[in-house]
Every structure is written in structure tokens, then in C-alpha cells.
Amino acid sequence: MTGLILALALGGCDFFPETPGATGDSGLRATGDCDPAVMVPYGTTGEPDDVIPADPHSPVFGSDQPDPTAVRLGFPSRDPSTSVSMLWRTDVDTLSSVVEIGPAEGFPQGATTVEGYTFLFGGGEVGEGAYRIHEVRLCGSLSPATTYSYRVGGEGHWSPTYSFSTPGAPGSFDTFRVAFAGDSRGDYATWTRVVSAMQTHAPDLVVFSGDMVELGANQSEWDEWFAASGDLLATTPFFASHGNHEFLAQHYFAQFGFPGTEEWYAVEWGDLLLLSLNDTVRSQEDLASVQKAFIEQELAATGRPWRVATHHQPAYSSCTAHDSNLEVREAWSPAWEEGGVQLVVAGHNHIYERSVPVKAGEEVPEGDGTVYIVSGGAGAPLYESTDDAWWNAVANPIEHYIIGDFGPKQADFVVRDLDGNVIDQFSVPR
Numbered sequence: 093m094t095g096l097i098l099a100l101a102l103g104g105c106d107f108f109p110e111t112p113g114a115t116g117d118s119g120l121r122a123t124g125d126c127d128p129a130v131m132v133p134y135g136t137t138g139e140p141d142d143v144i145p146a147d148p149h150s151p152v153f154g155s156d157q158p159d160p161t162a163v164r165l166g167f168p169s170r171d172p173s174t175s176v177s178m179l180w181r182t183d184v185d186t187l188s189s190v191v192e193i194g195p196a197e198g199f200p201q202g203a204t205t206v207e208g209y210t211f212l213f214g215g216g217e218v219g220e221g222a223y224r225i226h227e228v229r230l231c232g233s234l235s236p237a238t239t240y241s242y243r244v245g246g247e248g249h250w251s252p253t254y255s256f257s258t259p260g261a262p263g264s265f266d267t268f269r270v271a272f273a274g275d276s277r278g279d280y281a282t283w284t285r286v287v288s289a290m291q292t293h294a295p296d297l298v299v300f301s302g303d304m305v306e307l308g309a310n311q312s313e314w315d316e317w318f319a320a321s322g323d324l325l326a327t328t329p330f331f332a333s334h335g336n337h338e339f340l341a342q343h344y345f346a347q348f349g350f351p352g353t354e355e356w357y358a359v360e361w362g363d364l365l366l367l368s369l370n371d372t373v374r375s376q377e378d379l380a381s382v383q384k385a386f387i388e389q390e391l392a393a394t395g396r397p398w399r400v401a402t403h404h405q406p407a408y409s410s411c412t413a414h415d416s417n418l419e420v421r422e423a424w425s426p427a428w429e430e431g432g433v434q435l436v437v438a439g440h441n442h443i444y445e446r447s448v449p450v451k452a453g454e455e456v457p458e459g460d461g462t463v464y465i466v467s468g469g470a471g472a473p474l475y476e477s478t479d480d481a482w483w484n485a486v487a488n489p490i491e492h493y494i495i496g497d498f499g500p501k502q503a504d505f506v507v508r509d510l511d512g513n514v515i516d517q518f519s520v521p522r
């Protein structure tokens with residue numbers, strides 16, 4: 093029943109149409125919250141609310157740089173167990189937007205070719221973009237808990253072959269490992285170190301709490317950031333939140349593929365509900381009303397025992413660079429705490445912080461409240477100054493990342509600096 097209500101809420105009534113572009117006897121299907129067609133963010137007017145259809149694949153290659161770069165996975169649906177997309181860059185003249193994908197064992201034997209879409213963004217004139225993005229969406233056509241291999245581009249111009257694994261279906265139990273990090277802005281050599289360190293733990297997914305780059309409209313920084321990310325984004329599902337330094341720029345929405353509005357979204361990873369929220373909004377209504385209702389509705393409808401939220405500006409922080417964001421705390425904390433969210437991970441303050449369990453503005457026993465994490469140590473300049481605060485369990489201005497192992501009874505977290513030293517360990521009961 094819950095699934096039906098959720099499906100209706102998502103407006104999905106045309107379930108399982110054929111996926112355009114699929115060739116061969118693949119049985120590819122589309123699910124209701126995954127649209128195989130790609131829209132261009134900030135389409136004809138350069139305004140955020142304007143979107144236009146992207147162009148379909150055409151077997152055309154440019155002469156400058158037709159080979160794919162910055163290949164990454166995207167998520168056109170809240171269900172990454174069956175739906176995924178691939179995005180990449182080429183020169184502006186290349187229109188070929190093809191993915192070849194199949195079971196990892198024996199690839200490319202048994203692989204299917206799927207055609208997608210392409211669009212320009214950036215540059216000085218609307219519609220005269222300097223950068224070309226390709227995106228191919230596979231809606232509902234993957235199998236849960238399966239490892240796939242794929243390559244992108246087109247005949248004669250294929251990318252390297254990458255592999256990734258889908259999670260179990262929403263609601264299915266599995267143990268899984270999540271890496272958390274945030275605030276890489278301005279120091280992409282450090283981001284490379286964070287990526288390499290995270291990859292040694294082979295996380296199933298990575299959650300990033302915002303501020304990837306210093307200036308979201310500066311494409312050269314994005315180019316640095318993607319290059320510094322190595323093959324992480326092509327091989328490991330990566331779910332970001334929009335930070336204030338992304339500035340709601342077209343570059344963010346054009347180059348990533350997230351479900352829903354992309355500004356805020358829900359993902360179901362087995363028995364985890366992950367809510368990614370945006371606290372740098374066009375209107376305070378989006379924070380205090382729209383996303384508050386989104387959080388409340390998601391948590392009321394879900395049957396997932398694990399509930400994690402991520403966003404950028406922390407509701408609870410003892411770091412005096414920015415302090416706590418009281419608007420976020422007032423709008424979202426009651427919904428998280430009443431809705432059984434075990435962990436909220438933010439950034440913005442360039443430090444590692446962990447709170448005691450909190451509910452209704454007070455410390456509560458373990459398991460009764462929400463633990464608030466600030467993880468803003470992936471390259472941005474560290475902030476040293478902290479206040480004593482009643483909620484604070486740990487505060488450490490250090491570059492770091494977090495590995496969380498989610499199991500049947502509890503989730504165990506280990507926080508490490510970039511030399512591999514453990515700087516915090518804690519568990520959260522389910």
C-alpha cells in the first residue's frame with residue numbers, strides 16, 4: 093500500500109513504457125519516476141525554471157575531442173537498484189550519445205546498446221554553450237544487486253570500460269557501506285587524497301554534503317574537480333547536496349543527474365532512505381515550507397528502518413565560523429527527530445563535529461534522537477574556532493572522511509584523517 097501511495101504521489105501513471113533508444117532483445121523498461129528523456133536545465137532563457145528537451149543521439153563525432161571525458165553515473169530515479177544514467181563530456185560538435193552496458197562477467201558479450209541525449213550548457217550566450225554533456229538514462233531496466241560493466245561514447249570513440257553494482261531493491265535487507273565527505277572547494281589535490289582514501293574502503297555509495305567547488309559558475313573549477321575525482325564517479329554511486337558555493341549555478345544541474353528536482357531528492361538504497369536537501373534556496377519558502385513538507389511526507393510514508401539526511405549548512409554546529417543555521421534547525425530538525433532520522437550529515441563549517449543524540453532541543457538517550465554530524469574537511473580551509481555547546485560530543489578541525497557500515501542492528505562509523513589515523517568512532521542503533 094505504501095508503495096502505491098508513493099507511486100501516486102510521484103505522479104507516475106505510465107509505468108513500464110518501452111525505453112526509447114533501447115536496441116536488441118533487452119526487455120528494457122521505464123519506471124514511473126524515471127523519464128528517459130533528458131531536459132536541459134536553464135534551457136532557453138538562462139533562468140533556473142526554464143528547461144527544454146535535450147537533443148537525441150546522432151552518430152556524429154567532432155574533430156576536437158570526440159572521446160568521452162569525466163564519465164560518471166547519474167540517478168534519474170529514487171530507485172538506483174533498477175535505474176541509472178551515464179553522463180560525460182565531449183567537444184561541442186560530438187552528438188553521439190550511446191552506452192553499451194551488460195553483465196560485468198564476460199562484458200561486452202551480452203551487452204545492450206542504449207542511445208540517449210545531449211545538450212550544450214555554459215558559455216556567453218544562451219543556447220551557444222561552450223560545453224557539451226551527454227546523458228543516457230536506463231529507466232527500470234537494471235536488476236538489483238547486480239554488477240554491470242559499461243562504456244560510453246559511440247563506435248570508434250568508446251570510453252574505458254567501467255563497472256558498478258546496483259543495490260538490493262528498496263526495502264530489501266543488506267549490509268552496506270557509505271562514505272561521507274564534504275567541502276572540497278578550492279583544494280582539489282586534497283580532494284584526490286580524500287577520494288583515494290575512501291576508495292581503499294570500497295564504499296557502496298558516497299554521500300557528499302556540498303561545496304564541491306569554490307564558485308559553481310566557474311567551469312574550470314568543475315573540470316579540476318572532476319579530474320581530481322578519478323574514476324570514483326564512474327564506478328561508485330555518488331549522491332551530493334547543493335552547497336552555498338554551488339550558487340544554484342547551471343553547471344551543477346547540468347553536470348550531475350539526481351532524482352526529483354535535483355535540488356532536493358530521496359533515494360532508497362536497500363533498507364536506507366537517504367534524503368538530500370538544499371539549504372541555499374531561491375526562496376525561504378523552499379526551505380521553511382516546501383522541503384519541510386517533503387521531509388515530513390517522505391518519513392511518514394517510508395518503511396525503511398535506516399533514515400539518513402544530508403544537506404550543507406548544519407542545524408547544530410559549535411564551530412564559530414558559521415555557527416548553527418537556526419533556520420534549518422527550526423524548519424527541519426523537528427521533522428527529522430520525529431521521523432526517526434538516525435543521522436544528519438552537513439558540512440559548511442570546515443571541521444569534523446559529532447553531536448550527542450538530540451531531540452526537541454535537548455540531549456536524549458542513545459537511540460531516542462538524531463545525531464548531527466558536520467563533515468566539512470575534504471579540502472576547504474579548516475576552521476579552528478569552536479564554542480562549548482551542550483550538544484557537542486566531538487569537535488576536531490581536521491581533514492577527514494567517514495566510513496559507515498550499516499547492519500541489521502546498528503551502524504558503525506569510523507572517521508579517519510588523510511593519514512589513516514582514526515579520529516572518532518561511534519555507533520548508532522537502528
Ligand SMILES: [Fe+2]
Nearest residue numbers: 303335336440
Ligand atoms: Fe559552505
